[in-house]
Amino acid sequence: MDRNSWIGLALIVGVMFFWSYLTKPTPEETAERQKVQDSLIQVQKDRAQKQILLDQEMANNPSITNSGANSDSIVKSQLGDFSSFASGERKFYTVENNLMKIRFLNQGGRVYSVELKNYKKFDGTPLILFDGDSTEFGLNFFAQNRSIATNQLFFEMEKGSDNLVVSDKPETMAFILKLAEGQHIEYVYTISPDTYHVDFDINFLGMNNLISANTGNIALQWKSFISSLEKGRKWEESNTTIIYKFNEADIDKLSETSDEANENLNTPLKWISYKQQFFNVALIADGAFSNASVKLEKELTNPNYLKQFSSEISLPYNSKANESIPMSFYFGPNHYQTLKKLDVDLEEVVTLGRNIIRWINVGVVIPLFNWLGKFIGNYGVIILVLTIIIKLVLFPFTYKSYISTAKMKVLKPEVDKLSEKFPKPEDAMKKQQATMALYKKVGVSPLGGCLPMLFQMPILFAMFRFFPNSIELRQESFLWAQDLSSYDAVIHLPFTVPLGFGDHISLWCLLMTIVNVVYLKFNDQMSMSNNQIPGMKLMMYMMPVMMLFWFNSYASALSYYYFLSLLITIIQTWLIRKTVSDEEVLAKLKAAQANKKVAPKSKWQTRLEEMAKQKGYQLPKK
Template identity: 35%
Template sequence: MQQEKSNLNQIIAFVLMGILLFGLMYYNTPSDEELEQQKKELVQKEEEAKAKQAVNSQKAQAIFQPVTGEVKDIEASNEKMNVKFASKGGQIESVQLISYTTYEKGVKDTPLYLAKDGSNSFNLTFKTKDGVEVNTKDLNFIPSVQKNASNTIVTMTAAAQGGQIQYVYTLGDSYGIDLEVKSQGLSNMTSDKEVALSWKMDGFSTEKGHDQEKYWSHTYFQFKGSNDLEYELFGSDEWEEEEAISWVANKQQFFATVLSSEEGFKNTKGGSLNADEEDTTFAKHYFFTSRLELKNAELNHKLTFDFLPLDYNMLKDYNDKGFQNLIDFGWGIFGGLNKYFFLPVFKFLANFGIELGWVIFLLTIVVKLVLSPIMYKQYRQSALMKVLRPELNEINEKFKDSKDAMKKQQATMEIYRNAGVNPLAGCLPALLQIPIFYALFRFFPNLIDLRGVSFLFAEDLTAYDDIIKIPEWIPVLDGHLSVFALLYIVAMMVYFKVSGSMDNFQMPQQEGMPNMEFMKYMMYIMPIFFFIFLNNYASGLSWYYLVSNTINIFIVLYIKKVMINEEKIHQIIAANKAKPKKEGKFSSRMQDMMKKAQEMQEQQEQMKKNRK
């Protein structure tokens, strides 16, 4: 009765707390009139801020009035890119990479721009002695162009009475644009000891797989004097550092825009934000701020903008700044496999001039040849376990009582020992394949060689294939079914059947071992999860797995029919049983521990009987 009363009191307490919380929420929720008023106040504040900024901009422009020369944009180019320099702000207005195209709003092979229509904003901010805030992005710069050898030098000058600010751009024959920021007579205008640098960039969506593109797009940076890359792949892509960094990169899936400093950026903040779901123009919005110290009261800093395709071999030879590490091939052993095995083998096979889809096919065969000894051992172990199943079933029947669990375990281990079978040996080959399995998830979505390359059902091997359209309202499938992913799942199920993987889950349940019934259901559920994932992933990976599983089916059939049969397995087990057994130290200790555990269990059961 006391317990029931206590429960009733708890229920009443929770109900009262719920009513109180609901009342507080209702009381604190603003009315429609209040929400409308708050909205008006917010709009008013934004308009006031814009008006104030406009007035400030006019004052700044009044200080920096063009003295001589024409205010106009300048275009320059080399074999790799076309560049436009804007007189407004004196900054890089647009950059087109000549050898690359983009997938824009469902249209393939349109010109690829990394900057265009104001998506790139480079700004320096300082205050005059009169308190006027000057933003260089608002100023009109006068251009001048000079050419020497293979370089085009564009000088942008914003002049004021008593001083000037200059951006000197040098475009050579690479993907880089050197920028020298310098001033004269700046001390006549400001008492500041440093200038605030702000760089904002809207990253265009250039790939078919929009969601996947967002996943691979982040800001990266490198500390000065270090070779390690820093980034926030998971969670919020936002960081703040006091220590000097040598460069910061706005990375997209296959391209990156990098801003470097010879002496390093100090007191930096950076990061990126995902574009709106409905926005198909941009994938990311990047931001970066730093402080540039005035030297002898003047600006004198050497920077570089690099607009790069993320081609690993090209970037290794590009400079010594480590830009090749922007390609996210994975960390540790996974990245090593991609950089030093998969990539060299892929490049070697591609040099024969064959279609890249068939290069993936040949790459799969190479991997299968390397893994074939492991696969043989794995299947051999599975075959040994299958032959022992009748004996294990007998043990299971003999020791049905839960009290005999220890005896059943001892008898089972004895069968394994006599037959020369290690029940855990089949796990090792599977574990050895995990690094390869994971490395490939990083390899195909980041290999620029496959970007935009069509093959069979896919128009781009780095994105999903979508020739089968389905209604958009169907969840998680995004309005399409990937043929490569579907065929891979079919091949997976056939492999499970042929290899006897499902048969392993018919083994008798052993004490302390995973629930085989649960594992059997997982074998059916796993293909569904794989399909959902691969349906929106790089079709090159699905094609690789399809080929891999098809080859596995034929390898297993060959091993099963030619290399291994049950008669030979019985002979191996019989021979193992006939051999004299050497008790290893570990095995001996395990046997002693199991015997002691059995004795303790019997003693406990006897003590229970005596108490009764």
């Protein structure tokens, strides 16, 4: 790569950085945006606080709730027999096992929040999967010709305690809306030790006389604001979506990159998952949900949240006197083995690629990674050993690729003679055919150096999927990288560089880029020609620069792996080069040519000869 190419490359990068600096917002604009954002957040907080105070005031001051027959009659007309549950005192109940702490709220009889004990947010605070005030969960149905929503009704705790610890056996929390003796709606939660899985049953007793008989289904409304839990918000946002599994085994999802997406799912479903980069909350049917509609919206006002998810799920209801709808929750990490144990294909929420890429990750990478983890305590060292093992397995392909390139290199003088023999553009077909005849004569395939590399591509793509989505690497440090699942920012910029670069510089990504350039330079020295087209050479060296932009905000573990992989490839190639000389390769070619029997023509050569004959070219004599 000559000086002009380097200057051109530097100018391109410089212009991009300069443009980013020019277009960055001024401190006044930043302050104004923050002011608007803070005001919106404050309005939301004020509204929520006013509602809480109003609920408390109504619960504590009977003169408000019972100020007159007019107020009672309005509530009675709206809720009918459910009007007695419209007001009450908000009470919280806690159940915890060794993995999570669940808070229940009597208003709605629902799970208010879930804390995962073994994980923290990126800032070191407790990891709360969702906050109850930003979540809705309840039944919507018609009873006595009225629309009833249980999310705001006050349940009574039927079974459990204020603080329940699950140690050696499952424990139950039950909440009930008891309209009369033998007539109620009951929510039953069963929490077991050593699991993120919670059984959830909705029981109806004697409700067939109240709930419309022709309903067929009861709607379950589930809304939630998805909290930001990781350091790299953009990457986390692009891995946050609603994933769902149809009862016939097909799995689909809403677009992660859309600001708004929705889907009407008109066939039975097995589960719906509110999935984030490393965690998910899933509602799993014991049998199947009848159908559902799902929707996501990107959250633009509150920086604490990524997106808003909502689902309206149809639960099968047969209007029986005694009826139960069993289902369950999963509140936990996107850990492949943990999810697989549930045996409902929930492990599919872990982004590991598709087809052969996923097969490599599931069948090879994850078992090998976990096996190494039994003996090595540092994940940076595990990645190093994993890379060495992979490169040793792929070494035969690397060796074959080198030998093929070396053969092409030693044949270059012969190819140059053919170029001199057929200098005219109209002789291009003759030159091509003569070149192919030469390769066939000495037993060299032009694709010999490419095919071995193609076999390695699935592994490269598998690593691209594995490292950014491996929860084992989350908040694990190595050298200067504090979190291998996120970028390792060693320099923070006062502006944001476009094309995904961000407002920081990742050192592992920078080192990967440098080694990539060295690798290209090393390969360039071994290529057949030193007179490549300048534009092509510039494009070749532009690729590492583009990778710098693409990978700068990716998981540092991925950049670290590619850095190691390229470095080991350089070492392997250097060792092969030291042990295999061009003279030795040429001697083997001549020996093979002397001992070679006349082989049948390949389809490619036959086709070239036919094309040449059709154009009236005279074929060279052997």
